[in-house]
Amino acid sequence: MTSGVATARSGGVGASGAAIVGLGVTDMTRHRYDVTALDLAAEAIKLAMDDCQLPKTRLGGLLVNGNMMSSEVRNDLQDALGLTDLTLLNTMSAGGATAGSMVQYASFAIERGLASVVALVFADAPLRKGTGVADSRYGIPKGAGPGFEGLARTYGDRGQASIRYALAASRHMHLFGTTSEQLGAIAVAQRGWAALNPWAQMREPITLEDHQASRMIAEPFRLLDCCLTSNGAVAVIMASADAAKDLPQPPVFVRGVGQGHPGDPGRTGRDFGIHTGAVQAGKEALRQAEIGLEDVDALQIYDSFTYTVLTTLEDYGFCAKGEGGPFVADGRLGVGGSLPCNTGGGQLSGYYAWGFTPLSEGVVQARGGAGERQVPNCDHVMVSGSGGFLNYHSTIILSRTEGSGARGASG
């Protein structure tokens, strides 16, 4: 059979499901100030194309994760990379849920024969030399606008993500008795994984006491409940499942992708931040993959803050709503635990690339190439993305095995 990859940039109708065939992650163990996000995007895509040993002329599609400022890396990346005659191009934006949406869109395009090889990329460079994270582009805008925006500034709200997630976590604590120590167990478990990941920024092990001693940011969050900030980029290359079998890396099949966006009209009766879109997205992704929670070998859960992991575990159904605290407190998420979660350290300890952090580690684990931190017999990896402030959610099932349906995200 002639695969789309071998001959043309459009795949041919009736292609099999989609797979991830290439991965590129820039070095985020050190802060790089000498490059722009655009340069980092190019570097990651080059690494990913080298990984699957495809020339740039084979790229038919490019999907860009719109970053914080939504201006630095967009469709103009095509020209920066000298890519001509693409048949798929878009900048997509659902915050940390975007990676899943991009994988879904690329899967559709590949399955419908609209493009045979598609690059997906996240790149950002918020950190500036000589200043701390608080002065990065993820920091505080200088000067608020008039009117209601000015009023927020009067109160001391400058749009900090920590405040918004803290409000959700605080309510969870009120409703269910969740504790800071339980949130801390997530941070400790992930640092344990990061210690085994040469790509991780923070590899020094921490204890629950370290977590409790870290400075308070916005209650209940301490410093060690918060994600890192990184200058870096991650790219993945997708192709049809058939084409993937002829490429050098072990194929990672996209067995299912779901989205869930519950909305927050701000009215009585909605309990925003307690139930997230993970409820719908997780169910849908598992349905497409024709597997159950018990089949999931590793979890890569979006971790803007520790709480994001806790509520997502509940919403996926690994435990009942409200039981996330005791569920994570026994260490099951960590190295040697029964539910390996964020096995590269996640964004709390690994590197901060939005939905591409869990996605990249999902690919590494499904390939079986995670070295010291490899989850044994890892077939199915459940990957989540969460965007806005728990507003948007996507779930991907990545698998080493193709599955009987072999229809990928269209399942």
Next chain:
Amino acid sequence: MNEERLVQRPSPTPDLESQPFFDAASRSELLVRACPACGAFAWPVAGFATCQVCWAHGLEWTRASGLGVIHSFTRVHSVPKDDDPAWAPFLLGVVELREGIRTQIIGLLPADDGHVAVGDPVEVVFHPTREGVIVPWFKVTSLTAGSVGA
């Protein structure tokens, strides 16, 4: 929380859209939005005057009770470099109003004895800010100190 510090907070600058809200605050009245078509209430959001329930355009201002309960809150422990370091720690929260809507993130004040918890009843209070504009805060009502807390 030191209520004497409120007068040192930077004032918002009322614009065309928010002027009625701040004018009312100077009279110790809290305004919210109401839909002229279906009557649904809404907390005012900058740049948007369409009813989220029936999609009628042209939300109007209406006086709210100023009473509600704390849906959630956080004590924030640091301020940006260009803000007053003495302001931290301060309280921000979301209030569920008697009108059946929730506020955006808003400034909270604890009860006089310092009590604050999710579920506490609150009432709107008005304080002048640094440049003189009077703005609303929600304060835990003293009656509830010791009520079921977080």
